[in-house]
Amino acid sequence: MKKIQLGNTSEFLPAIGIGTWGMGGKFEADYSKDQEAIEALVKAVDLGMTHIDTAEYYGAGHTEEIVGKALKKIEVKKVFITSKIWPDHLRLKDAINSIEATLKRLGTDHVDLYLVHWPSSELTIEETMETMNELLKRGYTRYIGVSNFSVNQLKEAIRFSKAPVVCNQVRFNIQDRAAEESGLLDFCVENHVTLTAYSPLNRMDFDSPTRRKLEEVARHKNATWTQIALAWVVKKGALTIPKATSREHLEENAKAGDLELSNEDMEYLESK
Template identity: 45%
Template sequence: MSGPEIAEDLREIGRTGIRVPPIGIGTWRIGGNGEPDLGMDERWEELLKYGVDLGMRLIDTAEFYGAGHTEEIVGRVLRKVGRENVFLVDKVWYTHLDRDSLRRAAEASLRRLGTDHFDLYLVHWPNPSVPLGETMRAMEELVLDGIATAIGVSNFDRGLLEEARSHLSKVDLAADEVRYSVYERDAEHDLLPYCEREGITLIAYTPLAKGRVARDPVLRDVGSRYGRSAVQVALNWLIWHEGVIAIPKAGSEEHLREDAGGMGWRLSREDFELISRKVRG
């Protein structure tokens, strides 16, 4: 049993009409943590290019990663593979959410990336010290000015997501990026149903629970029936939801190949429900 193959497994981002593969590449700790680390730049560039070549054409980064250095690495990858071949997701840090700071941060990120626009630009974390309306209006201006094709948020619960949308008049939010895996399923309580109903993409970060899924006996058992690894089953379980995209971090060529193998096929409903019942945090 290998599971039904899917000829073209693409998902729409929000209601933008833009379709991307359901598994992308996360870049946290690539090029540094909160500070730049230049020691492995060539290696990281090779890995990201390899991931794009495998079909994971969505790259997720943030100005906070490596204090901007991660964006520089991603920018060099964009030039190697062709900007048009990558769906670029970037995030503005929570200290830059007033109108002027947000615009400056976006422009600085674009300079580091060497591009003139984001495909999707997200508020990385909410900041109660800055009026949400001010932030959302500044984000909306980025779309109207052609700096971002679409906008969204990250780490917003349903209540904050609804509030954020209420401040927009010309553009809607396309995505909410949150922690979500087979073990961490808070998003399922009300955020995921809301996003599915409203046409908002849920982007799942830490989808492999920092490697924990690889050792799960239920995921391994299900995978054995499909000729797939536990990691691939865990990713396929996430993207079984039409409105979910997963962004595992690039770690090695082997990991990227395994991650890419999480798409292009589909768990049966029975196995999806079995995993939902039996695998818990």
């Protein structure tokens, strides 16, 4: 499994981690498939996808409870937990309530990385980063970062944060390359901010030309087209966190962390 440096830290994370959106519900809690989700997380970690991405928003908190149940079956030291604070909770008092509730659900005394889930429409980025720095100072998290921030918003976050902003988690996949086209990816590389690509499989909704190219490269590589889609993201230098629950999907995704695409493969995949 390839490793990617987190910001400018001494931390190297597996290029492919595991997403949790939909495990334990989406906008509200759904308890019907808890066991399947817990087993998927344990399996993911066993396969080397030790970076677990979650958020207080997912399943109205229940997703973090599922992660917490999985953590009871895993050596906690082995995993790197990212969670996210909802933008309505960024005033310090609310933020402390949020992170404490998250930690209670996870059953841990800190998270590894805490992200601002979306920029706030009420607080300035200066106020937002003040809160995040305070949470870091109080030991609730080891690192801080942001999600869904544009280049300008990220510039501001870096300017106002005392501690390094180590990550910007954004949507990025071979079909949705806005993060690259806007200059965000280059900006992240130049400023030691790791870009984490969410929806790397575009939630399995690729158009036919993209799908055909992925399949073509997959044939040559003796791989599956979904593995090529993930390897494309990794080749761009991004961390990624595909969500998967089926055993087959998990095994496939973990193996994509060892795939090497050539420059020719990349050119072909990106050709019109």
